[in-house]
Amino acid sequence: MGTKSVGLRKLQSATAAGLGMVAGVIAAVAAHRGTLDAINRRLEKLEEQSDNQQWSNRAMQQRLHWELLSKAIDDPDLAEVLDLYEVPVTERQRRQYLFANALYTNLLWNHRMGNYTLDEFFKHARGIFQNPVAREYWEATRHQRDSLEGTEEAELGNLIDDLLLRLDEADTEEWWVVGEPPTDT
Structure with missing residues (x-):
């Protein structure tokens, strides 16, 4: 009976350790997922800023084009x-x-x-x-x-x-x- 108890306790300990490891893995994946989501949000924001910068650059180019034409007209x-x-x-x-x-x-x-x-x-x-x-x-x-x-x-x-x-x-x-x-x- 003592052997069964020891075996049962080892099994329970192993199960608890396994569950603890699974919980740790889940927590790590969740934390990693949160980090990935934050990175994706940052990339989207950078892409949006890049698009805005492109339009700003295009507007500046059009303004320069007009200034050059104005000088040539004058x-x-x-x-x-x-x-x-x-x-x-x-x-x-x-x-x-x-x-x-x-x-x-x-x-x-x-x-x-x-x-x-x-x-x-x-x-x-x-x-x-x-x-x-x-x-x-x-x-x-x-x-x-x-x-x-x-x-x-x-x-x-x-x-x-x-x-x-x-x-x-x-x-x-x-x-x-x-x-x-x-x-x-």
Whole structure:
């Protein structure tokens, strides 16, 4: 009987030790899980900050673009540096083309930042390109857009090219109804 008691006590001790070990493992896993959750929350916050920083950088870049164009519009000597047009242009045309570029870039960035849907981009472009100077600018910069093949900007440029073709072929004075706005996907 004494042997059974000792055996039973050893079994109980082993069971208690095993349960203690399992409880310890569970506590360690729980603590580890808490640490992993904290790390995941921190990574999500860092990703969010990174996204905000990217948008901040893009906004800064757009501001710099406008400042450079403004200087070129105001100073004919600086504007000559940006004269990459396929045809010779006068100083006045160059300044107008630089401004048309600023309008288009603003439209492009409004779409990229989500301020305009693709439909809204299309409708604003349809308005901008009613102006003959904006159309001249578009044609004079065709070779620059051709170099963007395969990019989002090239796709948007093709959308405008198609729109301008439809506007030229339209037999209506109601330009605001010409062309089917694309659907956002």
